[in-house]
Amino acid sequence: MQAIDDRDFGVPRRDAAQSATLTIDGREITVPAGTALIRAAALAGIAIPKLCATDSLEPFGSCRLCLVEIDGRKGFLASCTTPAESGMKVRTQSEALGKLRRNVMELYMTDHPLDPFECKAGGACELHRMAAEVGLREVRYPRGGENHLDLKSDDSNPYFTFDPARCILCSRCVRACDDIQGTFALTIEGRGFASQMTPGQHERYLDSECVSCGACVQACPTDALMEKSALERGAADRAIVTTCGYCGVGCSFKAELRGDRIVRMVPNKNGLPNHGHSCVKGRFAWGYATHPDRVRRPLMRKRISDPWREVSWDEALRHAAAELKRVQRQYGRGAVGGITSSRCTNEEAYLVQKLVRAAFGNNNVDTCARVCHSPTGYGLKTAFGTPAGTQDFDSILQADVIMVIGANPTEGHPVFASIMKRRLREGARLIVADPRAIELVRMPHVTADYFLQLTPGTNVALLNAMAHTIVAEGLADDAFIAARCDADGYARWRQFILEERNSPEAAESITGVPADRIRGAARLYAKGPNSAIYYGLGVTEHAQGSTAVLAMANLAMAAGMLGRPGVGVNPLRGQNNVQGSNDVGSFPHELTGYRHVSDPALRAQFEAEWGVTLDPEPGLRIPNMFDAALDGSFRGLYVEGEDIAQSDPNSQHVAAALAAMEIVIVQDIFLNETSKYAHVFLPGSSFLEKNGTFTNAERRISPVRKVMPPLAGKEDWEVTCALAEALGYPMRYGHPSEIMDEIARLTPTFAGVSYEKLDRLGSVQWPCNEAAPAGTPVMHVGEFVRGRGRFLPTAYVPTLEKTGPRYPLILTTGRILTQYNVGTQTRRTGNVAWHPEDRLEIHPHDAEQRGVREGDWVEVTSRAGAIVLRATITDRVAPGVVYTTFHHPETGANVVTTENSDWATNCPEYKVTAVQVMPTSRRPERLPADRVIHAAAS
Amino acid sequence: MIHPKTCAVTRGGNEELGMDRHHLASMANEIGEFFESAASHDEAVAAIAQHLKSFWEPRMRREIIAYAAAGGGELTPIVREAVLTLKAPAENR
Helix, strand or coil, X not given: CCCCCCCCCCCCCCCCCCEEEEEECCEEEEEECCCEHHHHHHHCCCCCCCCCCCCCCCCCCCCCCCEEEECXXXXXXXXXXXXXXXXXXXXXXXXXXXXXXXXHHHHHHCCCCCCHHHCCCCCCCHHHHHHHHCCCCCCCCCCCCCCCCCCCCECCCCCXXXXXXXXXXXXXXXXXXXXXXXXXXXXXECCHHHCEEEECCCCCCCCCCCCCCCXXXXXXXXXXXXXXXXXXXXXXXXXXXXXXXCCCCCCEEEEEEECCEEEEEEECCCCCCCCCCCCHXXXXXXXXXXXXXXXXXXXXXXXXXXXXXXXXXXXXXXHHHHHHHHHHHHHCHHHEEEEECCCCCHHHHHHHHHHHHHHHCCCCEEEHHHHCCHHHHHHHHHHHCCCCCCCCHHHHHHCCEEEEECCCHHHHCHHHHHHHHHHHHCCCEEEEECCECCHHHEECCEECCEEECCCCXXXXXXXXXXXXXXXXXXXXXXXXXXXXXXXXXXXXHHHHHCCHHHCHHHHHHHHCCCHHHHHHHHHHHHHCCCEEEEXXXXXXXXXCHHHHHHHHXXXXXXXXXXXXXXXXXEECCCCCCHHHHHHCCCCCCEECXXXXXCCHHHHXXXXXXXXXXXXXXXXXXXXXXXXXXXXXXXXXXXXXXXXXXXXXXXXXXXXXXXXXXXXXXXXXXXXXXXXXXXXXEEECCCHHHCCEEEECCCXXXXXXXXXXXXXXXXXXXXXXXXXXXXCCCCCCCCCHHHHHHHHHHHCHHHCCCCHHHHHHHCCEECXXXXXXXXXXXXXXXXXXXXECECCCCCCCCCCCCCCCCCCCEEEEEECCCCCCCCCCXXXXXXHHHCXXXXXXXXXXXXXXXXXXXXXXXXXXXXXXCEEEEEEEECCCECCCEEXXXXXXXXXXXXXXXXXXXXXXXXXXCCCCEEEEEEECCCCCCCCCHHHCCCCCCC | CCCCCCCHHHXXXXXXXXXXXXXXXXXXXXXXXHHHHHCCHHHHHHHHHHHHHHXXXXXXXXXXXXXXXXXXXXXXXXXXXXXXXXXXXXXXX
16 A cells, blocks of 8 residues: 655645755755755754645745744744755754744734634644644633624535635635646635635635636645535544546545545545545545445346346346357357456456457457547557657646647646646647637636637648648758658659648638637647647547547657657547556457457467457457347447447437447446446446556556445456356456556556555556566657657548538537546435536527527537537637537437548547537426436535 | 438438448548559558458448449449458458
8 A cells, every 4th residue: 555645745746957955953965956944944953843835836925934043143033945055054843933933823823713613624724733743722712802703604615515604714715726736716805804805706615617626625735725525524644645526637546534434535645646635526526426326236137127136146146147158159259249348447447348358359448548549549550650649747847839729728637737827827838729718718817829610520630731831841850750760752742731621721720710819720730849738639529530549640740749758649538547448458359458459479378368269350349249139140348348339329329229228238337327227237336345456648657555344345357357257257366566567567558566666666658578677758858769760641521411501500519627437436425516407508609500509408409319408609609610518428429420430540529510509498307206316515 | 301321211212231332332432532642552552451351341342342342333443342342340249
């Protein structure tokens, strides 16, 4: 288990080439020049009392508690703002300092409950600890004077309270909101005694622009800002470090527990993806884990129209195995398959693909990355040799130009967005390419230099035009290209990209983005000096998703923006383990480490380890499984953690395919849309109930640790092993660490990964092997994984999805901060306070033409189907484009999306659907009674 | 409202076992479109064939090969040429 070191050094670390050696309380210490005395003292093991200082924030120097004496200097100096200098002699304790600190504390306590028993944090808050530390025993001033003790508490936020009566105006919350989160939602209003911390314009928390990231709660040294769960459940008695179960940032958290009950989730300050920061989902939205809807016993039924029947694990597994075998006997070995989710751990995804390949005897295994980032895998592997992001997250702190294309980091990857916003506040320039004006286009202290509002489906034309500009204007990095890239490929690509069809003028007519803006953005990107691309599903979920990834790779190679910190091509992965589930062999054509099943030497290694003969042919991908189900050649499916009936495109097609199958086994924590078509339901475990690892978007493998027992009695990996056993192929492991050991034995890029190393280092980024025992933050340094970088011509091909008189608008989809994908988890938390329904964003011009007013119910029809939801009128979308989220099953956004897909990978084209929007008297279908969602306090 | 491609029975009466050829042809043509613009004719033919071999499950390949052999009217010429270079994988029971 990873050790937890929570020491607060008072101010952030300073890195400097020079050092300073000084003496503090007689102890000599050497620190980087510029280090504040409070940190130098902490490094020497001396804790100086403090209130307004904390090492996640720049020093503020307001509380006057951290005063010290320095030989040769007059008076008392704040140790948080005084830098260490060589030869200094510092005293942190003296009679005068003690008296001063007690006086300062005494003044604070005149306006705060003195008795620790009155402390909402049970006396554990920093204020009461400091009061005890400085020896304050009484307050001499009378209590009857003017004070703030009667101010009303703001309980509007679902997860935390703000009690202004307990606030000491240290500004830690305000600074955390500004400097860490970058939202600027909090302020100190008024002057002098009337000063008060307030969200927004003297609003309640819930009504303000606060994004509920928890940074203020984390920073508060008193009991003014407190988690409701901690108030309700009391102080924790233990903590376990684990990894968040939501997005691909993969934040490290401390699960604080009282017994087996979670008191709160606190971002781990030593967590390398998040550095102690969090978002509303990871920090607070974990209550779904114990929601009453959780299924705790296996379920079975003969027909999908029958009611569920609770059965024993043994009966469910025996029946599932018998049915899978029957289907294979009747229809052939290839008639069954398995699908995993990116919410599964690496170990679980590995076991399911092993089960399919070894026990089913085919390669019909796929994962939900098929429908999100499979084009990333294809494109980056083709161009660079490995299908993964090139950088670590912290690399962005060295970027001079940031290009965000087809991603919405403040909503989808909020903690990484905070790092990005910090870099932008420091002066980095920003290019945003998106059909919709995402928050980053203009927000406090961030304005995009170029907002390229392109028509959905035209990314390739835009990227090509940027590359055209770079080459045509002599901005290409010829030295990088000559040293690092394939010369023939470059020559061919250069000729292609200089063609008139790739000029900014040609692109303007396709994308709608003025040619001069494309040129300006291209020049900015090329000149860097460090330019980094960050992208999301707005790039991949297109008919040309893979082509666009290749086009970005071409752009980065042409400008020499690879192989060092501050640059790169970086996918922002939607779910916590998209990267990992791909790494461990979940695609039907690849074994672990992205190696093709057709390689006989590779298969021989796995055959030796697994004791079976493996199929050398690629298996069915998810959309192919549905097609094969409808032609009758695919009749059985094992789905772990993925709600394909809600999340995959063209819902009616998926439903028809599932209904055509003879055995559908769903393993999940809740009954969902897919389980409506299931014959066996195996209750799964949440990320809090199991051991394993997740691999985030920066290739970082982080531990997932069991913090409470699985509600249904089994961790998911144990269920898969039990199913394998029932199929007659025993997969026996004592602990998931043994599964990771097997992955490491079979996978060169994972050869150095072990649980022991993860406990020791906290996390590692693959490749992690003999050549890089501590992992690899930046890839392709000096040489691409494939040797020479590969340029490929990327001709723009318009999507088959056309607008016309019948469907004149383009629908595109996305996510919102407080909800997560199909909402299985977040809809069962207090997050519904912010996003109770999906809305359709429509431009005022399009709304007026159709007589649609704000909040009206509208019907969205496409050639695949029709949905009903309410409209929000906004110019965030361009005329001709409408947008919605897909978090609520009542909306069923995927009823209208089509079967169009990426040419290389079959990743669905979610982002472009031709639709019509009209006012309607229809309403969404109500959910059946057993599917009603209850928000649980968490 | 159900799209014509939604299920086998509405895909032009494809009741007999076998993947929907219209859909497969459309997918294959999109693969062809990429490689045709990215490489010389011979390289593109080889790349299309290799892509199908690497990523298409045998029953999909069998279907498209049979379709190409029967004329493959919906296939672009280069895709048909590439498909006809493939050997049909054996039935896997």
